[in-house]
């Protein structure tokens with residue numbers, strides 16, 4: 619299979635999309651390195667992966683802490699002597715109106731969703747250059763393509779992610795380094811529990827609209843397919859895709875519908 623024996627580092631692998639993608643890659647017998655902060659959750663995912671692949675390591679890493687990211691990258695490289703694929707998936711969403719949201723909360727959203735991916739990628743680019751290539755997967759969002767209520771800092775961070783990694787795609791500094799940007803719409807994961815609110819505290823509950831999102835298994839399958847095909851950008855969405863179409867071709871309707879969202 620495509621990723622058999624390939625060394626794949628996945629951030630945010632303790633839950634949701636990262637967890638599901640790790641399982642799919644384990645079934646392809648990849649050599650996995652799972653990263654996140656929650657050790658118990660990571661170990662549970664590792665145990666599941668080990669029933670499909672003999673190789674699965676974990677790295678504890680808070681992607682907002684530069685020292686931890688540097689050390690995590692160093693340790694990740696030591697496990698199998700290389701990294702073929704980096705999946706920048708760790709993220710946190712937001713549930714608060716822009717007008718109520720502190721600058722500190724916006725900064726925190728930028729730290730996790732944007733600077734986390736930037737720091738880890740920068741730490742590994744010299745390795746990809748020395749190795750002559752590799753693959754970077756960015757789990758962005760449909761929120762990286764349009765504004766939407768109650769997610770000001772999250773939207774900003776995902777737009778920043780798009781801009782940064784599209785630039786990597788256009789500069790193409792390492793010819794055999796393939797970068798894929800994934801833009802999911804709502805996916806049924808526990809993401810809203812940890813969502814940042816106006817004062818920076820966690821939302822602590824499941825957003826009812828999140829429950830109606832795409833299944834996480836389907837989302838992970840679509841991500842894996844995009845990885846196999848080395849796509850530049852893939853949208854994995856239903857209603858959000860229509861909303862984006864309105865934004866491009868009929869903006870008044872976009873603003874009318876989006877304004878009612880949360």
Ligand SMILES: NC(=O)c1ccc[n+]([C@@H]2O[C@H](COP(=O)([O-])OP(=O)(O)OC[C@H]3O[C@@H](n4cnc5c(N)ncnc54)[C@H](OP(=O)(O)O)[C@@H]3O)[C@@H](O)[C@H]2O)c1
Nearest residue numbers: 630632633634635654655656680681708709804805807809
């Ligand atoms: N679910 C959706 O509707 C949706 C839609 C579009 C895009 N996305 C994107 O998909 C990605 C995964 O989201 P998900 O839905 O799977 O959410 P999730 O179930 O809440 O998982 C988020 C993951 O990110 C990790 N994480 C959060 N903060 C971190 C930090 N500071 N350092 C290191 N790891 C951190 C968490 O691990 P620890 O808590 O253990 O650190 C967890 O493994 C995110 O980038 C999200 O923006 C999700």
